[in-house]
Amino acid sequence: MTDKTAYLQMRAGEFYKGPDLYLMELQMAAKARLDALNAIPSFDVAQRMPMLEQMLGSIGESFVVSPVMWEYGTHIHLGDGVLINFDCIFLDGADVRIGDGTLVAPRVQFLTAGHPVDAMERLTYDVATGKPNGGVTLNRPITIGKNCWIGAGAIIMGGVTIGDGTTIGAGSVVTRDIPTGVVAAGNPCRVLRKASRRDEAANAA
């Protein structure tokens, strides 16, 4: 019998131990499918769409540019009219949900995985020898609203929610929630201003 304890803990947002055979099995199966997807030109939608529908948790009428990388795929949910530009990475032990009409620029990373910062807690030890034999991970979901634009190279950390209509500047490291309808940027990512046209015009004046 396959031991799914770690998988269930991961999905419940609890700490789990790695390496875990079942999780590795899932990741390797996902990687084999990813290799096949990434070998097909991005514009060959007819061939890729059925594959994406199988690999992802859900996908509307959206467009994913290769290369793309994820651990499981099955925990990624894309709405309609989402664009994932090339070279994005998803550590998707927890759900990554991206709303309708959201644009994800190249090399954005969605990282649901986190670890304890104390190495004594981060690693697991063999009881008999005291030698480290693995580590613990905890995954928290990432939710991106509708009509957002996530700038190139941005890093979105586990547990973060970004509101509708918000723009995240290139290279931002988003460590906390970002509200609806703003422009936010930086490391750590902070709100710079509202995203409305009227405010933009006022700022330009």
Added chain:
Amino acid sequence: MNEASSYERMLRGEKVFSPDWDLIGMQMAAQAKLAEFNALPTDRVEERMALLKQMLGKVGEGCMVLGSMSFEYGSHIELGTGVLLNFECMFLDGAKVIIGDFTLVAPRVQFLTATHPTLASERFAFDEATGIPTGGYTINKTITVGSWSWIGAGAILMPGVTVGDHTVIGAGSVVTKDIPSHVVAAGNPCRVIRPNA
């Protein structure tokens, strides 16, 4: 000729002119093996480990490289016991990159030992007759990461930096100066935020 080779000078951290055909030859050989490694599916664990041991300067027991990685030489990278490199880490390893035991490296971390003079007139070499640039200069400085540390995703470690033991570097940090042991540090430039004890 008793003159030190460009490779020797590079490893000593001295200024090296490029393009240098000896160095390019070494890089091309390394790239060929690396392409072979990166093309191997993750589940071909033993083959990948055997190649990794051929390519890198040192690979401790229980090391794991997930997905692909990239480097210039490979032979200057030294991994301790139980080091994990997640997806797509990048090493400009003209100098050594030493990573201690049980250190965790998240996706897309960059270890950049290479640097250049900031003045273009010093960064480039010029043809004396025509004044046209013919190449440039690079200096490589060793990067050292201690044991039991965790380097967050997308962090960039600059030439010559040392990160201590039991230290956590936040995602997306740009580490321009040494970071001590037992701290959590983050940001651009990377600064100590709090003790990690």
